[in-house]
Amino acid sequence: ELEMPAFTATKVSQYSCQRKTTLNNYNKKFTDAFEVMAENYEFKESEIFCLEFLRAASLLKSLPFPVTRMKDIQGLPCMGDQVRDIIEEIIEEGESSRVREVLNDERYKAFKQFTSVFGVGVKTSEKWYRMGLRTVEEVKADKTLKLSKMQKAGFLYYEDLVSCVSKAEADAVSLIVKNAVCTFLPDALVTITGGFRRGKKIGHDIDFLITSPGPGEDDELLHKVIDLWKRQGLLLYCDIIESTFVKEQLPSRKVDAMDHFQKCFAILKLCQPRVDNSTCNTSKKLEMAEVKDWKAIRVDLVITPFEQYAYALLGWTGSRQFGRDLRRYASHERKMVLDNHALYDRRKRIFLKAGSEEEIFAHLGLDYVEPWERNA
Ligand code: TTP
Ligand code: MN
Ligand code: MN
Ligand code: MN
Known part of the structure; x- marks a missing residue:
């Protein structure tokens, strides 16, 4: 008798690089819950618990079926006691009381808001929370706070930056980046990376890798591109980080270390004239004139030497x-x-x-x- 090849839990690797994880997630109600738990631990700076939930979320995302019984996760790696408890609660009650507690927690809610601002991490959130601040509006209203240049831009373009980047916007920005780079280096290779390369339809930013097969590296390229955008009025914010790469140095053993490429965390102004389908009357035209016809978009540009391109692309x-x-x-x-x-x-x-x-x-x-x- 012929049977479908059975799913074998013991063959599932603990490493996500030995699994296939597409965007087709059968276990979103579990993985969303784990991501809330992981984020809460990140806000509390307990890296071990944070990673435990991120690994569990990642594992369930790779399963080819929805988990409906505890038996379904038998023999799978990355399923610790904390994780199993939450899965059991969700199976039995439809939701987890522990996750609901986190979602209603004052500190979690405040940190969630603060870290949604570009340039604000856990450290700054901690400081603001201790000062008694709880919402983005309260931080904005507090004129005594000393904000970094990055955070100022984060508040200035807040609404645009929290609304996600679409694939169409990513394609439009991609053209802008390619045009600018090729003005100075015609044979340069510009590749979109990050979530959009993984096939995501939306993102929080757009990531680009830039390299050139020709001889000699041009460390002025990034500066030339940025200057061009400044002259064109397209650059709303930019933080250029110069390369700190030292040849022959051993790769970093830290799991979340920043790399050493020359890069730039920017905010670009993407012009997008609004299409108006309504009948055109005079008052509508006046209104239209005041409507903002652009959107602020977060863009990461990374310059890599050609020999390191494959490693940079993978990372x-x-x-x-x-x-x-x-x-x-x-x-x-x-x-x-x-x-x-x-x-x-x-x-x-x-x-x-x-x-x-x-x-x-x-x-x-x-x-x-x-x-x-x-x-x-
Ligand atoms: P992100 O842009 O942070 O994430 P993403 O594109 O996967 O998702 P989102 O839609 O939220 O933007 O980073 C892209 C990848 O680049 C990520 O997998 C981690 C990696 N990365 C580095 O290797 N070094 C860095 O310094 C940063 C910031 C990211
Ligand atoms: Mn990204
Ligand atoms: Mn991101
Ligand atoms: Mn990015």
């Missing part, structure tokens, strides 16, 4: 959890160190060169995972 495509697991897999299972610049084999004491993501997976002894299967 910046994410997801964040996929990247963490790749690095954890490399060090725990292969005695190798991976970061956004290189892969180092500690046994052979050599750097492993790669011209494509496929080659990096092969160096690690991993089956290739397509970008749209990296939504861990």
